[in-house]
Amino acid sequence: MKRTNNNIYKPSRLYRLLFMTGVILTGASACTKNFERYNTDNTGVNTNLTSLMTHEQMAVINFSGGGDPNSYQLQQNLNADCFSGYMMSSNAFGGNTNMNYFMMTSWNGEPFKVVYLDVLSYVSKMQGMGVDKDYPAVFAVAQLVKIMAMGRATDIYGPLPYSQAGTAKSGVSYDSQQAIYNSFFTELDAATATLRSWISSGQKLPFDFAPMDLVYNGDFNRWLQFANSLRLRLAMHIVKIDPTTARAQAEKALNPAEGGVITNNDGIMKVKVSGAGFSNPLVFIAMNWTDINIGASIQSYMSGYNDPRIGRYMDKSTDASFPVQYKGIRIGSTVNKPAYQTYSTLNFKDGSAPSFSLTTPVQLMTAAEVYFLRAEAALRGWSNTGGTAQSLYEQGINTSLAQWGVTDAEYINNNTAKPAGYTDPKNAANNAAAPSDITIQWSEAATNEQKLERIMTQKWIAMFPEGQEAWTEFRRTGYPKLFTVVHNNSGGTIDTDIQVRRLPYPQNEYNTNRTELNKGIQLLGGQDNGGTRLWWDVNKANF
Template sequence: MKRIVLCILTLLTVGSCTKEFDKMNVDPNNPTALSPQYLLPYAIEKVVDRSWGGRTRFERLNLDGAMLWMQYLTRNIYSNEGDNYGLSVAFYNNNWTSLFNDGLVNFQRIVTLSGAGGQYQNTNYEGIAMVMRTWTFSLLTDLYGPIPYTEALKGTADQPNYTPSYDSMDKIYAGMLADLKTANEKLVVGGAAVSGDILYNGDILKWKKFANSLRLRLANRQAAKKLAESKAIMAEILGDPTKYPVFTSNADNATLKTTEVLSSNNEFFLVMVNDSRTDWNVSKTLTDKLNALGDERLKVYAQPNKAGKYEGHANGLPDAIATTYLATSSNIGTYFIQKTSPEVIMTFAELNLILAEAAQDGDITGSAQSYFEKGITASFDQYGLKVTDTYLKTVGAVSKANIMEQKWIALFGQGLEAWTEYRRTGLPVLPAKDPRAVFENDGVLPTRLPFPTSESSLNEANYTKGIALVGGKNDTKAKLWWAEN
């Protein structure tokens, strides 16, 4: 009160009280602008949590979607929540909204703030945000198909665009691959420091490795549609490991470092332990396959039942039948439901299996068998296990089918990635449906998510064009661009 009175008394002669009046009225606890170090951890955690599980019922993208469709897990109750191919509106509405608003918008803010002319110029922040922006766009386009891309994220631009057009997937892939190459150039080892990095703790070399490994993933995914371009990209990366470093061990894996703090716990832990949800068991498809192979990873992926066995039950069973397996079907392994269990984006094992497929297809030079065995070994090593010659002999020689089966096994937990690879290749071959199972969607395993209902009202003209790009129906049966058959 005294300061206000003093300002009034001296206003005409001094003017100093009004000189910093704007600073006096700034609440330090409610900033109007955030720097990259605060935007980055928020955006990373939001998108990785979404991809790994999501805690909110009817929105659990991985747990109640891809992990069930790829028959890693199965439900013992509420089979209509994903296991029978049924989807709630919230499932495809709210995941779209979160990936765009919580993830992409903030990664774009970091690019703007840290890029040339930005308030916090730092090419390492810019490069990291470009990598994460690309990965998030890849999630969205692989989930929905055509999406707003070229005109997206311009709501706060000088000339804002609130009704962005939908781009075809081939155009989106071209943009993502180009951005990853640029991101690798922006990332400078020994350059400006970054804070708030909850993936690699500021290790820029590992970010470069992730950028180039992700670029190989996307190039391989589109290879059947753009062979020459994909081969050129893979040759460029593999031909110059100094300029384009890639993962060289499990120490390079892109994983979210979850914590003991409740809000940052692993998503599987939050749902299955903290929220006491016991709705899931391990699928019979997974246990049958790993038991047949003598695969030690089963002891990590699942818990033994009361008889000391690793068993599951079929997907899509009605509740009255599914609940009868509660005493015999294995639960998910304890490794995956700790507070600090990692949430995985990409691994050294996956990279080697990508290269095994590329070599098997003749898209790169090198031994497909060697990459294949390195991929299997890396997957075992990821869990502190050792692969044996007996196991490799049981698996058999490298082939497209064996590569994709081993990729499916190695991707346990990463349901979205496994689902995308299955939709692309049709592999691994999943067993015939249990005759007691009841499925929606005419029994068709979902091939995409519908565009959200908000788009039909807020962006109708472009939404209609987007539907045309997936065959004219906004359903879950249309094959996406990279599908090989």
């Protein structure tokens, strides 16, 4: 991480105004719509469009700038990856940070900046070039990536400029999160209709789409399945605030006539690391900066379950002062890097074939996640799920095991193993009892709440290391039960037991768009802090 002398991060790129995004977006529409406007090489590949498409895909978890993963570290790693229970840093970064709930103003604007400058503006440039008219299937893919990225952003902050983004140089209004989600579903309708039409027509593009598709290598059928899976994910997010819309959208996603959802591991949504100077940013931070370690929560669940994936997820500790073992760090612990960087990290060095390297694709949605979404839909009695809650739950586990190349025929039948408590060999003040006693084996005799905890716990294990969606689903359901923060330095704005609910808005918005920002804050209920609940984050039971 780039630091000033006082160890507080300062963005290496000038933090531009949201209004500047408006200039970028509206300026793009001035492009002409003749084929000659594209920069092409002698193979017919549209090199300009390739640059725009690949940049947008890499910006979802921002490694689009190449080389230096400062942006991703602040966009996700030092917030959602840690709040989800997956990660914790051995670096104290000067003392008060997000990890002990002192929400860092200089850090927490990064997701906001990225989604406007590196995603929405690139989609608008494509539209300004006429891609939506000339190559509608390609533009549908760009729209899907945009929806995923903007969904992550609104699930970080809440209300955001969306419908009016790019229409003005100042006074850009905020949409409610409900309106943003409704827009997502409408945009998914358009994108999936376009993809189904394109696929059924048998048409071919006048250039090779594969080089600009870092996910599915030009396979529009796979993109359609991802689109339906994304609809299912977004629908489930809103089940507690708007169960009618949630059910309707989930059943549409699962309707076979829509094109299907992701069902096997070759459909995983993951962005390839392609091109000189690019690397998987999470691996880079763990390997080259040694700034991130495994969190106590994921380690304690997997150790307690004797989960066969544990050695594929994490390396064992290297600390000579205690026996070699899997050992995470509890969030909010008082740490110093020399002592704690020896705790477990991502699996980039243990074993003959570690899971993670600098070129490992960046995972955003797994097939296992989709099975668990379907399991929850079945539990709620929705249509088109294609199985019972139990069968889909077990398929989710087995699909995840297969993804990570491990086998354990008895794992799903284990009805005794439970999450382990946490012991910190270097500081007993960080010790904690097991956060849950939930077991693995499905039980029809269990309550719906217990069944949901099983689904969500295994879903959380299977989504590793994608912390943004894991944090979102923890906030929505309360599962899995995570270790609480050791030191809460939020000044009372974040409840230790309820944990972080969102990131505060960037200071830049206060400086440049205060009037509209204040309207957005009112949509949140009037408070802009880490304890403020989002629209879909309803404080009530799951059933």
